[in-house]
Amino acid sequence: MIRVIGVSGSPHRHGNTETLLDAFLEGARGAGAEVEKVVLSTFAYTPCRGCNLCHRTGICVVKDDAVSLLERMAEADVLAVASPIYSMGVTAELKGLIDRAQYLWARRFVTNTLDYSPDHLARHRGVFLATAGSDWPGVFDASYPVVRALFSGLGFEYEENLVYDEMDRHGGVRGHPTALVEAAAAGRRAVETLEARQ
Numbered sequence: 001m002i003r004v005i006g007v008s009g010s011p012h013r014h015g016n017t018e019t020l021l022d023a024f025l026e027g028a029r030g031a032g033a034e035v036e037k038v039v040l041s042t043f044a045y046t047p048c049r050g051c052n053l054c055h056r057t058g059i060c061v062v063k064d065d066a067v068s069l070l071e072r073m074a075e076a077d078v079l080a081v082a083s084p085i086y087s088m089g090v091t092a093e094l095k096g097l098i099d100r101a102q103y104l105w106a107r108r109f110v111t112n113t114l115d116y117s118p119d120h121l122a123r124h125r126g127v128f129l130a131t132a133g134s135d136w137p138g139v140f141d142a143s144y145p146v147v148r149a150l151f152s153g154l155g156f157e158y159e160e161n162l163v164y165d166e167m168d169r170h171g172g173v174r175g176h177p178t179a180l181v182e183a184a185a186a187g188r189r190a191v192e193t194l195e196a197r198q
């Protein structure tokens with residue numbers, strides 16, 4: 001069975017971003033996947049302290065929820081990461097977790113103890129979901145490379161973006177004409193695409 005994990009970086013429970021993620025996960029569940037949702041604000045982890053010990057060992061020395069969370073995410077077949085845009089980027093909750101994945105970067109590029117084969121990447125797909133209040137051009141642009149860093153560290157091919165701006169004008173994601181339907185369709189598609197490859 002395809003396993004899908006949805007990670008919400010929004011501290012606002014059941015707001016625009018988590019609702020968009022829920023639609024994606026419902027679509028995936030409807031396609032037969034095993035689905036789990038993780039809400040980052042309910043976990044306890046600190047920002048990376050930059051000690052660089054992981055560059056020697058490939059192991060993060062900070063003992064909190066971050067590493068077990070990242071390991072759970074890595075076990076999924078589809079990783080859906082969702083964030084509202086805060087000050088033109090992803091939230092502190094999500095960026096903090098992504099920084100804590102630095103030990104994976106160290107394994108890949110410093111200790112050379114981690115590599116992902118093309119076959120692994122073909123079977124692990126990453127999707128980014130985001131909402132923004134404004135219609136500012138490029139409002140999502142700063143998020144893409146940050147999310148790419150996470151997918152790259154965890155071994156997921158960056159499949160697609162589902163990003164919706166002008167939440168203020170629409171009165172929230174439920175008032176958006178297509179967002180929730182498109183997210184559900186993307187959830188179904190992500191599962192069906194992987195099933196076709198098995």
Ligand SMILES: Cc1cc2nc3c(=O)[nH]c(=O)nc-3n(C[C@H](O)[C@H](O)[C@H](O)COP(=O)(O)O)c2cc1C
Pocket residue numbers: 010011012014015016017018084085086087088089131132133134135136139167168
């Ligand atoms: C602290 C903060 C910063 C924000 N910064 C931006 C921003 O830079 N650009 C933008 O378009 N919207 C910004 N917004 C609006 C949110 O991105 C938007 O309302 C989003 O849909 C909220 O999702 P949520 O309901 O999951 O919290 C900001 C909201 C907050 C609370």
